[in-house]
Amino acid sequence: MTSDETRLNPRKAPRQGRSRATCAAILEAAARILETEGGHGLTTNHVAALAGVSVGSLYQYFPGKQAILAELIRRMRQEMLADFEQAALEARGRDLAFAIDALTAASLRHHLRRPALAQALEREEPELQLDDEIHALKARMRELIIDVLRDRNVAEPERTGMDVMALARGMSEAAIQAGQRDFDDLQRRLGRAIRGYLGLAVPSLVGEPRQEG
Amino acid sequence: MTSDETRLNPRKAPRQGRSRATCAAILEAAARILETEGGHGLTTNHVAALAGVSVGSLYQYFPGKQAILAELIRRMRQEMLADFEQAALEARGRDLAFAIDALTAASLRHHLRRPALAQALEREEPELQLDDEIHALKARMRELIIDVLRDRNVAEPERTGMDVMALARGMSEAAIQAGQRDFDDLQRRLGRAIRGYLGLAVPSLVGEPRQEG
DNA sequence: TAGAAACGCGAGCAATTGTTCGCATTATTG
DNA sequence: CAATAATGCGAACAATTGCTCGCGTTTCTA
The missing domain is CATH 1.10.357 (Tetracycline Repressor; domain 2)
Incomplete structure (x- = not known):
């Protein structure tokens, strides 16, 4: 079984400046979606789009939307x-x-x-x-x-x-x-x-x- | 656009005893799911299965899961x-x-x-x-x-x-x-x-x- | 400056969820 | 007991959402 760690923790830490920005953008986008649409609007594609990054990048740092929420x-x-x-x-x-x-x-x-x-x-x-x-x-x-x-x-x-x-x-x-x-x-x-x-x-x-x- | 009425109100009223039972079973199943799994577990198929009715029957009385929740x-x-x-x-x-x-x-x-x-x-x-x-x-x-x-x-x-x-x-x-x-x-x-x-x-x-x- | 590592991309497949439709069954009606 | 209406069914299709993977780009490192 997959542990909470696996599901809820960031997948890997950003090492360069741009990736830190990516992470920040993802979290900020998720926050904005929660503010404007509530939990139902919080989908990975939606978050990535609003953050201006691709889903691929999102999944590089977060194993799923639960992890974003947890963070x-x-x-x-x-x-x-x-x-x-x-x-x-x-x-x-x-x-x-x-x-x-x-x-x-x-x-x-x-x-x-x-x-x-x-x-x-x-x-x-x-x-x-x-x-x-x-x-x-x-x-x-x-x-x-x-x-x-x-x-x-x-x-x-x-x-x-x-x-x-x-x-x-x-x-x-x-x-x-x-x-x-x-x-x-x-x-x-x-x-x-x-x-x-x-x-x-x-x-x-x-x-x-x-x-x- | 679809009005709130359309989205949130029961689709048609049950007229016979068995259909009233169906509706009741659907609502009770939805309630139990909310109790045990929270809002995320509330899917139409899941509700229908737990209620012991088919999805078709569910949609005969409710236009969607929001309507069940609203009820x-x-x-x-x-x-x-x-x-x-x-x-x-x-x-x-x-x-x-x-x-x-x-x-x-x-x-x-x-x-x-x-x-x-x-x-x-x-x-x-x-x-x-x-x-x-x-x-x-x-x-x-x-x-x-x-x-x-x-x-x-x-x-x-x-x-x-x-x-x-x-x-x-x-x-x-x-x-x-x-x-x-x-x-x-x-x-x-x-x-x-x-x-x-x-x-x-x-x-x-x-x-x-x-x-x- | 070359090789390595980190990063970003997004098409596209997988999985889940939502919904419809034609047909079978059961009740009501006259 | 027809005829008709109400109900129930669930496979199948549609839409949404979750997620991966190969490849191109940027940054770091020595």
Whole structure:
């Protein structure tokens, strides 16, 4: 049987400048297709055509379209993890509220860079048999969040971290899908949701009922 | 050009009992494939084979696989809306906390019935050019939530409703993906998140910091 | 500068998937 | 029980997509 390695990893590394450009063009074309047509438009011929290279060249570096997708996801996850590590670092020694702001800012920067691409990759991710490396990246991300919470005395950091990540992701996706792009507004709402979940004080959205039925 | 109607609607309605059974078998087979293999396994031949009918029969009732998917989504949304309408009805005259419980319970019942199917359909939905009917179902659902909030004096019910739906969806999806199936536990967590977002009192998860680094 | 290695090409074959059509079978109708 | 309509069938054709391979070109290397 063919292992994940064989199916999902680049076939060979480009050694010269032009081949690096070819690889880059292929990945960029795949990204653009995901943005504009979704996963169904992602065919090897289509990618190659949009990249301005031949299919032959494509197959020289990627064993198939899954490998292209895997590479895009890998990079996305790497970038995301780096952003979060940076945020966690900035928040060292600061309180929970500060850490939440730093992390939500990192998350939003990530989602707002190429909104449609981020959405598409997250949608395709579960369809893929995940690479060990991608698994590891996601695990480190989770650990990072959990540590931030644990260091600040949050109860049940594992489950809390999972819930907080999940609700933030849900809100970000929906907002971006709806075309919202106002960073500060989004961050306020994410912050409210997370603080609220944790039981921190949050200004109420509920007014006094005027009258009853 | 072929309209959405042509592409997404059933081709003709079954009139006899056996053809109704055929249609049902096709839809059920498609559902099972989505559950076990995801959207990529959903091919017309595959569906027909698993349903125990011939492709010819399949095409007699559905113009293509998109139509099958659209029908599954339509039914899912109809069911969901019905559940929510029922919950909103039960909550008539009751306070916000009660309404939240009723609605989250409805949502969870929906997600827990066939977890993998619900996930798969929600993932496939955005790839499809949505039917007007499906759009309408989603709009009614949104209106229902907004009305529940507005009736209880929640500020900015449109945006609040959107955020609350989004965070609940994010949490449900993640939890179910992680294999969690404990209804009461999930409802508690969803309730906490929603109440917290709204600024209602929620027990804190944050302990007093013991000491500083 | 010659030989080797890396790279790029795209026609074309292989494999998969989508769809139709004529005919057999079963139900309905009058 | 005809006549007619509804249903079911699946081989076969069409379209799409995946992928290879031989050959020409560019870059590197010694």
